[in-house]
Amino acid sequence: MPRPECPSCGKKDRILEIEDKSKPLYYSMQGSPVFAKKWKCGNCGHVFEKE
Numbered sequence: 001m002p003r004p005e006c007p008s009c010g011k012k013d014r015i016l017e018i019e020d021k022s023k024p025l026y027y028s029m030q031g032s033p034v035f036a037k038k039w040k041c042g043n044c045g046h047v048f049e050k051e
């Protein structure tokens with residue numbers, strides 16, 4: 001999956017994939033939660049939703 005551009009600062013070379021720990025999507029067979037993924041800009045710290 002191509003990395004998006006930060007909507008705040010416009011850079012795309014330091015975009016990180018992070019887990020949104022406040023929102024478990026579902027629980028795996030082992031009972032561990034699977035979280036939604038978001039993008040975080042390592043340049044300005046802006047966090048934004050995956051499309």
Ligand SMILES: [Zn+2]
Nearest residue numbers: 006009041044
């Ligand atoms: Zn940014």
